[in-house]
Amino acid sequence: MKGLNFSVTRPHSNLDMACAVESVVSKLPQTKGMEFRWKVRSMLEKSESSRPNMTTKELKAVKSLRLNKEIRILRADKGNCTVVLDESEYKDKLNTLLESGVYETLPKDPTAKVESKVQKLLSKYKTTLPTDLKHRLTPYHSKPPHLYGLPKIHKAGIPLRPIVSSIGCPCLALASFLRKILSPFAGKFDSFVKNSAHFVQLLKTVNLHSEDTLVSFDVVSLITNVPVDEVLHIIEKKLHDDVTLAERSVLQVGAIMELLEVCLRTTYFQVDDKFFQQKDGMAMGNSLSPIVSNIFMEHSEKLALD
Incomplete structure (x- = not known):
């Protein structure tokens, strides 16, 4: 097989x-x-x-x-399965996503504008960033992010999960750099579960009774629903309070926040020859999105429990 x-x-x-x-x-x-x-x-x-x-x-x-241009071969969103869809059906499902009210149409490709913005920001901190690091983070000849969908075969009607491929986009290297700076802020809560294997290990430390019930709460479309303004304030406070920040970044908090905001607010993508932008939240496919989402959820949990 x-x-x-x-x-x-x-x-x-x-x-x-x-x-x-x-x-x-x-x-x-x-x-x-x-x-x-x-x-x-x-x-x-x-x-x-x-x-x-x-x-x-x-x-x-x-x-x-x-x-064969009449079919689309895709990986399923979950289950490690291969899915074959008629190309027309795939396009219909993708159009359903684009017309859901989450996205808005852009008049033209904003890639050159975003690339220039990132270049100017990095040049602003050229005396702080090591030359080789600045060179690695600076985008050139960037490509627009592309949207594609993974079939949710576990859902009725097999809708698509929107994924934005950021390969070659203006913020790719910068997002990876910032992710390492933010990494200590996520996964520190006792309730954090990394994956199913980690969950099994946690269960081994719990005394279960026959009347116990396992309950799972799912946040619908978490990444695309995280309020960017609010999470930026949360992260800025964490950066100011972090006494170890200088050990993993030569940049000051203000500089990090400027670069981070550009990455989180860059939510445009291309589908065929058209360009769209996500109205709210963060992009699926942005390497910063998972860790920033965890930071937001842990902050929300702390507020709820305190």
Whole structure:
């Protein structure tokens, strides 16, 4: 049984390998460089061609599926299943999401504007940020985030869960950088459960009785419903109160908050040739969204219990 995680063996290219090696060897001293080239050449001469891990029929079937524009092959939102939908049905479900009132249409692609904003903010702190870090965080030739949907096969009517792919977008590297700064603020409550394995371990420490009942409360669309203004205030206070902040960031609280706000408020995306923006909350797919959502929920829990 082969699923979406199955990797097809690809034939290796000696030319690609040689080019990759040369880019590294050129930085070595001449003698060591020549020695390294000979070792790589010897290795390539002895290497055998990769054996395919799929039969001819399977390869033909995969090619046929790839070229079939009338279907959409997707990973299910939950359950580690593969779902095949008619392309027309997928588009209808996606349009239902876009017309739900959560999003608004944009007149044009805002990518260049967002990229410029991030660049200017990072330049503002160029004397504080190390040069190599500033270079890694600064976006160039950015692409707009793209929206796609994962089928919720456990729900009636199989609706789609909206996911925004942020690969190549202006805030990608910056969001990852900020996530590390915020990481100590989440998962500190006794009620925090990391995953099902962690939950099982917690249950082993609890004395259960036959009359006990397990209750689960689900926040509907948590990430897209987190109030950005409120969570920014929560995080700003946590940053000011954090005596260890300087150990993981050279930036002051004000600078972190400026950069964080840009990332959290960048909720636009592209579908086909149209552009949309989420009206409220944070984007599904933003690497900051899960940790910021946890910070908000833990803060809300503390207010409720105190």
